[in-house]
Amino acid sequence: MPKQALQAFAHIMRRGQPARLLLVATFLGVFAPHVAAERRVFELTIHDGEVSPKSAVFSVVQNDEVVVQIASDQPMHIHLHGYDVESDIPPNGVTRLRFRATATGRFPVEAHNEQKRRRRPLAYIEVRPR
Amino acid sequence: MRTSKFVRAKAIQVSTPKNSGGSHSGRLGVGLPWISIVACASASAHGFGARYDLPLPLPLWIAGAAATVLLSFFLVAIFIRWNPGGGATAELDLLRWRIGRAIGGKVSRCIGRVLAVAGLIVIVVAGLIGNQTPTRNLAPTAIWIAWWVGFSYLSAFIGDVWCVVNPWAALFEWYENSTPDERSLGLAQKTWPSRLGVWLATGLFIAFAWIELIWDGRSIPSHLAWLAVGYSVITWTGMYWFGRDAWLRHADPFAQAFSILAKFAPTETRVAAGVTAQDRTDCGQYYRAAESARRWILRPPGAGLLVPATPSSVVVFVIVMLSTVTFDGLMATPLWQRIQNALYEALPSLGDSRLTIIDSVGLLSFCAAFLSIYRFVAVLIVKASPKPMTVEAASQKFVFTLVPIAIAYLIAHYLSYFLIQGQLLIRLVSDPFGFGWNIFGSAQFRPDIGIVGARFVWYTSLIAIVLGHVIAICLAHVVAVRDVGDGRAAARCQVPMLVLMVAYTMMSLWIIAQPIVE
Numbered sequence: 001m002p003k004q005a006l007q008a009f010a011h012i013m014r015r016g017q018p019a020r021l022l023l024v025a026t027f028l029g030v031f032a033p034h035v036a037a038e039r040r041v042f043e044l045t046i047h048d049g050e051v052s053p054k055s056a057v058f059s060v061v062q063n064d065e066v067v068v069q070i071a072s073d074q075p076m077h078i079h080l081h082g083y084d085v086e087s088d089i090p091p092n093g094v095t096r097l098r099f100r101a102t103a104t105g106r107f108p109v110e111a112h113n114e115q116k117r118r119r120r121p122l123a124y125i126e127v128r129p130r
Numbered sequence: 131m132r133t134s135k136f137v138r139a140k141a142i143q144v145s146t147p148k149n150s151g152g153s154h155s156g157r158l159g160v161g162l163p164w165i166s167i168v169a170c171a172s173a174s175a176h177g178f179g180a181r182y183d184l185p186l187p188l189p190l191w192i193a194g195a196a197a198t199v200l201l202s203f204f205l206v207a208i209f210i211r212w213n214p215g216g217g218a219t220a221e222l223d224l225l226r227w228r229i230g231r232a233i234g235g236k237v238s239r240c241i242g243r244v245l246a247v248a249g250l251i252v253i254v255v256a257g258l259i260g261n262q263t264p265t266r267n268l269a270p271t272a273i274w275i276a277w278w279v280g281f282s283y284l285s286a287f288i289g290d291v292w293c294v295v296n297p298w299a300a301l302f303e304w305y306e307n308s309t310p311d312e313r314s315l316g317l318a319q320k321t322w323p324s325r326l327g328v329w330l331a332t333g334l335f336i337a338f339a340w341i342e343l344i345w346d347g348r349s350i351p352s353h354l355a356w357l358a359v360g361y362s363v364i365t366w367t368g369m370y371w372f373g374r375d376a377w378l379r380h381a382d383p384f385a386q387a388f389s390i391l392a393k394f395a396p397t398e399t400r401v402a403a404g405v406t407a408q409d410r411t412d413c414g415q416y417y418r419a420a421e422s423a424r425r426w427i428l429r430p431p432g433a434g435l436l437v438p439a440t441p442s443s444v445v446v447f448v449i450v451m452l453s454t455v456t457f458d459g460l461m462a463t464p465l466w467q468r469i470q471n472a473l474y475e476a477l478p479s480l481g482d483s484r485l486t487i488i489d490s491v492g493l494l495s496f497c498a499a500f501l502s503i504y505r506f507v508a509v510l511i512v513k514a515s516p517k518p519m520t521v522e523a524a525s526q527k528f529v530f531t532l533v534p535i536a537i538a539y540l541i542a543h544y545l546s547y548f549l550i551q552g553q554l555l556i557r558l559v560s561d562p563f564g565f566g567w568n569i570f571g572s573a574q575f576r577p578d579i580g581i582v583g584a585r586f587v588w589y590t591s592l593i594a595i596v597l598g599h600v601i602a603i604c605l606a607h608v609v610a611v612r613d614v615g616d617g618r619a620a621a622r623c624q625v626p627m628l629v630l631m632v633a634y635t636m637m638s639l640w641i642i643a644q645p646i647v648e
Contacts, residue, residue, distance in 0.1 A: 104184060106183065
């Protein structure tokens with residue numbers, strides 16, 4: 001099979017330009033994304049209720065190892081929705097949400113305090129398909 | 131590749147403010163349990179109904195938009211020559227097979243109704259006495275995902291299942307049958323005041339949409355249970371006064387909404403006696419008819435939307451329904467968030483409930499905008515039509531042809547939400563009240579958020595939206611030809627509708643290409 005496939009490939013490469021472009025695009029589409037999963041580290045700092053970077057979207061590729069390090073001056077409970085990774089930050093502390101991004105999607109990271117009801121997420125993590 | 135570079139740049143940028151907190155991490159890192167990855171069975175108090183869709187990528191959006199416009203022109207070119215006959219569409223009676231008779235018979239309706247009534251009772255009891263954490267109580271998931279989204283899909287792709295199993299109708303019918311009163315409550319042909327049309331259903335549907343989209347208490351189990359109780363009181367009082375069928379046909383918002391979606395569906399129940407394709411009967415009449423007079427029709431999807439004309443109040447109901455569905459998507463876009471923020475800053479005098487007021491006004495204005503745009507298109511159709519007709523008549527003829535676009539959008543917008551959040555039901559049936567039970571042994575089930583990948587959702591959404599658009603255009607042409615009689619003239623008077631459909635489809639595409647924000 002591989003030999004025939006190679007022959008067909010060579011044949012198409014010799015033929016017209018559009019077919020060649022299409023084939024190269026398909027090849028890239030099939031193989032290029034299969035690069036090794038990366039380890040991705042992102043950081044968030046919360047000071048006086050201000051999150052920096054503000055309304056960040058951290059974009060990773062499926063199967064990456066993701067670490068989100070969050071430092072805060074206030075104690076709080078951090079929750080990454082969807083993956084349901086949770087962690088507590090002590091006063092003036094740091095925590096890390098660590099997970100393998102197996103599922104694609106756009107997942108909010110939220111801080112849960114007792115008082116406030118509706119809060120904007122601290123950040124989003126976008127897991128793009130490979 | 132470009133994405134990852136972009137992200138790396140971002141990650142570096144992010145690391146700048148870190149230095150201030152870096153010392154903390156070193157100090158506290160020693161003794162603290164840094165990573166507490168909790169298998170979160172209880173999830174969070176507010177986390178109900180979250181959607182994790184990735185926005186449709188730009189190249190796919192462009193492909194979808196281009197296909198929409200190109201197919202529209204292509205179809206119009208064909209239409210100029212195409213005169214679809216006025217004859218009936220291809221139909222097949224499913225009752226000719228034994229399995230069809232089994233499914234379409236009274237026994238299976240009875241089973242469906244018993245299950246529905248049991249479900250309703252469990253949901254209400256769970257809401258009233260159960261754990262009030264939304265994800266640990268059966269009520270919110272069962273109502274918003276299984277019932278509202280689930281029955282929308284069933285209606286659009288199977289048939290009017292809600293009409294068959296509606297537990298409120300079932301309970302009322304059983305009550306009628308148990309009291310052999312000569313007034314025979316439901317069947318009493320008390321006439322529904324024709325002036326009222328389906329206005330009551332429209333009003334109740336707007337109230338329902340407000341609860342679904344805006345009200346803060348929408349995911350609190352006890353609130354939902356009390357709403358169900360309130361709805362029961364309204365429904366049964368209405369059925370008592372006006373008769374069961376009259377109430378369901380004119381005043382019940384859900385019977386109305388699901389039956390409109392079911393016009394698209396490939397099956398329909400009918401009663402034979404000299405019935406033409408237009409005489410759509412609901413399932414109540416079907417089950418009352420003699421077995422030989424029943425028909426359970428299989429037809430091409432969308433054929434049921436070719437209704438000659440419909441009362442003006444139904445036109446308003448359809449447009450309101452379509453606009454609330456689209457508004458649901460719009461509310462999750464960054465655009466709406468910016469509008470909300472701007473108004474929030476600008477109107478401090480409204481106090482704490484500002485967001486609710488802004489959203490409510492937004493919902494109503496969106497409905498009003500849809501209605502006015504549709505009215506305007508009807509005016510243009512009248513102008514373009516070679517035959518004199520009133521604006522009213524034009525709007526009545528074409529309104530149902532928009533339904534396929536709405537159904538396509540329902541798939542694009544809710545499919546992954548339905549498949550991911552719907553899995554909560556597996557856990558909840560084992561512990562409906564959140565008391566820590568494990569009836570079927572599935573209480574520890576964790577939803578698989580990877581059940582459908584982003585690529586699958588993107589392509590399904592795109593294909594659904596383009597296909598819905600094509601079906602809508604074809605239906606509009608059939609309606610136009612039936613009215614004008616000639617393909618060329620029909621194509622001309624159809625142009626305003628075509629422009630509206632392109633705009634509506636583009637809006638659906640645009641919304642699913644937006645990142646979802648909360």
